[in-house]
Amino acid sequence: METKDETQTQPAPGQPGLLRLATAWFGGCAGCHMSFLDMDEFLMDVAGKVDLVYSPIIDVKEYPEDVDVCLIEGAICNEDNLELIHKIRARTKVLVSFGDCAVTANVPAIRNQLGLGNAESVLQRAYIEGAQSNPCLPREPGIVPALLPRVMPVHEVVHVNYFLPGCPPPADRIKSFLVQVLEGKEPQLVGKDLKFG
Amino acid sequence: MAAKTLTIDGKQVSADESVTILDAATDAGIKIPTLCHLDGVYDVGACRLCLVEVAGISKLLPACTTKVSEGMDIKTDSERLRKYRRMTLELLFAERNHVCAVCVDNGHCELQALAYSQGMDHVRYDYCFPKWEVDNTHTLFGMDHNRCILCTRCVRVCWHIEGAGTKNVSGRGGKARIITDLNQPWGTADTCTKCGKCVMACPTGALFNKGSTVGEMERDRTKLEFIVTAREKKQWIAD
Ligand code: SF4
Ligand code: SF4
Ligand code: SF4
Ligand code: FES
Numbered sequence: 001m002e003t004k005d006e007t008q009t010q011p012a013p014g015q016p017g018l019l020r021l022a023t024a025w026f027g028g029c030a031g032c033h034m035s036f037l038d039m040d041e042f043l044m045d046v047a048g049k050v051d052l053v054y055s056p057i058i059d060v061k062e063y064p065e066d067v068d069v070c071l072i073e074g075a076i077c078n079e080d081n082l083e084l085i086h087k088i089r090a091r092t093k094v095l096v097s098f099g100d101c102a103v104t105a106n107v108p109a110i111r112n113q114l115g116l117g118n119a120e121s122v123l124q125r126a127y128i129e130g131a132q133s134n135p136c137l138p139r140e141p142g143i144v145p146a147l148l149p150r151v152m153p154v155h156e157v158v159h160v161n162y163f164l165p166g167c168p169p170p171a172d173r174i175k176s177f178l179v180q181v182l183e184g185k186e187p188q189l190v191g192k193d194l195k196f197g
Numbered sequence: 198m199a200a201k202t203l204t205i206d207g208k209q210v211s212a213d214e215s216v217t218i219l220d221a222a223t224d225a226g227i228k229i230p231t232l233c234h235l236d237g238v239y240d241v242g243a244c245r246l247c248l249v250e251v252a253g254i255s256k257l258l259p260a261c262t263t264k265v266s267e268g269m270d271i272k273t274d275s276e277r278l279r280k281y282r283r284m285t286l287e288l289l290f291a292e293r294n295h296v297c298a299v300c301v302d303n304g305h306c307e308l309q310a311l312a313y314s315q316g317m318d319h320v321r322y323d324y325c326f327p328k329w330e331v332d333n334t335h336t337l338f339g340m341d342h343n344r345c346i347l348c349t350r351c352v353r354v355c356w357h358i359e360g361a362g363t364k365n366v367s368g369r370g371g372k373a374r375i376i377t378d379l380n381q382p383w384g385t386a387d388t389c390t391k392c393g394k395c396v397m398a399c400p401t402g403a404l405f406n407k408g409s410t411v412g413e414m415e416r417d418r419t420k421l422e423f424i425v426t427a428r429e430k431k432q433w434i435a436d
Contacts, residue, residue: 100298103319104290112326113294113343150326155319163318167298194313197297197304197412 019182020068021046022054023098024088026081027108027151028074031168032099033057036071038171049182065091069181071098071164075105076152080145089158094181098174100167100196102154109151119147162187165196203269218260218271219247229273230282230311233348234261235398237425238357243348245285246311249273257281283315291322292371293329294343301414302402308346327371334384337407338396340375345403347373351395358424363389375403397421 025033033056037043053064063084070092076082089095100106111118128135138144154160164177164187173193180187199214205222212221217240222229233244242262249260252270257278260271272278289308297303329342347366352375355364363386367376378386396404397416405414423435 097319104295104297105324106298107296109324109326110294110296112324113328115328153319153324155321156323160319165318189318194316194318196309196312197300 018051019049020053020064020066021050022052022063022067022070022088022092023056024054024063024070024072024074024084025056026072026074026085026102026154027077028099028101028106030056030073032071032073032101032166035099035166035168035171036174039175040171042171042175046178046182063087063091067092069094069096071096072102072154072160073098075101075108076148076154076157077108078145078147082148082157085154085157094161095154095158096162096164096177097154097160098164099169100165103163103165104196105151105153105156106167109153112150116149119149123147164189165194167197201265201267201269203265203267203271205271206273212265214265216265218249218258218263218265218269221265222260222271222273227273229260230314231261232307232311232346232400233350235350235353235421237421237429238350238353238398241349241353244289244346246282248278248281250275250278279315282311283317286312286315286317287320287322289346290317290320291324293325293327293345296343299411300344300402301405301409301411302344303412305412305415306402307400325371329374332377332383333407334382335389335391335407336384337391338383338393339405339407340383341403341405342374343403344401345375346401347375348400349375350398350400351375351404354394354398354421358421358428359390359392359394361388361390361392364395394421394424 023033023036039046052058053067054060070088072088072095076085097103101108111122114121123137127137164174166173173189176193177187177189200211201214202209202211203221204210205225205227208225208227210221210225212224219229219231219234229247229249232246234240234247240261242259245259247260248257250272251258290312297309300306331342332340349366352364352366356362363377365376366373367380368374377383378388383389396406397418397420402414419435427433
């Protein structure tokens with residue numbers, strides 16, 4: 001973690017030799033992160049071997065430098081996503097598309113089928129037609145990021161090193177992937193571990 | 198009925214001259230990936246997944262529509278073939294809208310299974326995100342064009358096994374689509390006998406029983422096999 005807690009003994013953040021791991025959450029339902037937490041007691045093993053430097057499950061605002069591995073959940077849907085993914089790529093050695101939304105753009109990209117102007121149509125549908133009270137489009141420059149004209153899988157925007165599909169990837173699959181990464185291997189998903197949906 | 202001798206993946210095989218490379222390989226216990234092929238229905242060579250290398254011929258040949266010939270030396274697996282198969286699969290995924298997470302066929306889909314077998318963990322081409330309709334006008338079945346790979350299995354069983362001739366292909370290239378009767382909603386197609394053979398034959402989630410939700414569309418091909426055996430061997434047996 002960025003700010004060191006002096007009283008903390010285990011795991012020792014920033015200790016050399018620990019893998020600097022990050023996870024990020026873009027246009028996805030958080031299901032992949034839920035599945036990550038579903039690894040249960042294996043999380044204790046992971047905690048001893050990594051320094052979690054950025055994630056929606058810890059309180060760090062700025063994506064740090066020199067990250068070894070980052071798991072990306074979600075598709076690239078809005079301007080914030082686009083800006084952050086470029087920053088993450090520049091600061092990370094190994095980028096992993098984590099879950100179907102990152103790998104294929106999945107459900108968030110269904111709006112692409114509506115063609116040009118799809119961003120406006122979905123906002124209209126959700127915030128005007130579907131509103132029970134106070135129909136208005138959320139527009140707060142600097143706070144609410146604008147939707148991109150087309151939702152994209154992560155590898156359409158930046159280079160991705162590995163792909164971990166699944167909606168969400170089951171905890172066992174994430175575990176088998178992380179074990180290989182922690183052992184310094186090229187992670188490979190085979191058999192039932194290679195599956196979409 | 199002359200027998201031909203050939204080699205498939207280094208294995209000596211003898212097969213009747215009337216059979217295809219695919220038949221000969223299957224008899225020899227060699228599995229070639231296929232998608233548009235369906236046992237008991239004539240082949241059209243639509244998907245190009247069954248491409249094989251034949252020594253002395255520079256272009257790749259579809260195993261399902263190429264007849265065996267004397268002395269053929271066939272390779273069913275190579276770096277080059279794997280490259281083309283994966284490319285073909287990725288293009289099939291990029292061409293229409295495959296959202297496996299919300300598909301009736303998730304977990305039972307032949308397109309998915311083939312993608313996994315070829316190690317496809319992502320699609321390198323940009324997805325097209327075309328706009329396609331879902332036809333839910335039939336009383337029993339639905340058709341989601343978003344998931345259709347144009348293998349024409351449905352057309353062939355409808356004409357060849359059922360003899361109804363309801364399904365057809367219309368248009369070319371990216372506009373090609375499966376239609377019913379005179380390009381009208383399936384529910385209004387008078388020739389349809391509601392036999393369900395097209396649904397049984399479909400390798401993807403494009404054709405489904407109405408009411409199935411995510412992952413529920415499991416197909417029972419035994420009925421199709423029963424009818425095919427009856428036609429071909431004049432035996433009304435189910436195993
Ligand atoms: S038809 Fe197969 S590949 Fe397409 S969305 Fe359905 S499960 Fe996925
Ligand atoms: S239900 Fe039978 S008759 Fe109707 S379109 Fe399908 S195969 Fe043809
Ligand atoms: S509807 Fe199914 S069987 Fe018919 S062409 Fe499309 S994918 Fe093939
Ligand atoms: S199975 Fe041979 S071309 Fe489709």
